[in-house]
Amino acid sequence: MTKLTGNCLCGEVSFEADGDVPVMANCHCTACRQSTGSAYATLMFMKQDDVNISGTPKTFQHGSDAGTTMTKHFCGTCGTPLFTQNSAREGMLGLRAGVINEHEEYAPKVNVYTSSKMKATVLEDGLPAFEKMPG
């Protein structure tokens, strides 16, 4: 099992994670595009208990289209998006894959919310794609 490490751009918030990554997804929803400033967000979901965070990220909450509460965690100094939580998936933490140092060992397995993807975003052949969130 690989230990995951990562940090924000300025280094004020860092983390170490050790555990399974049952889901790794590219999310093309509007909230992910807005909160990351990127064409889509790549998220690695882990048990919150498997992630040890140093420093205190700022948080912002918003409602999802499914009526759940989403909590975004980001560095208050440099603004790097780091984690996301969904009230419907208690105990799970989504890690923004772009901040992870061991990124060459992981690849997304699915595209979600392709209904709101940017037209210019090309989806990888062979990866399952869902208009919304499956299940």
Ligand SMILES: [Zn+2]
């Ligand atoms: Zn920072």
Ligand SMILES: [Zn+2]
């Ligand atoms: Zn999203």
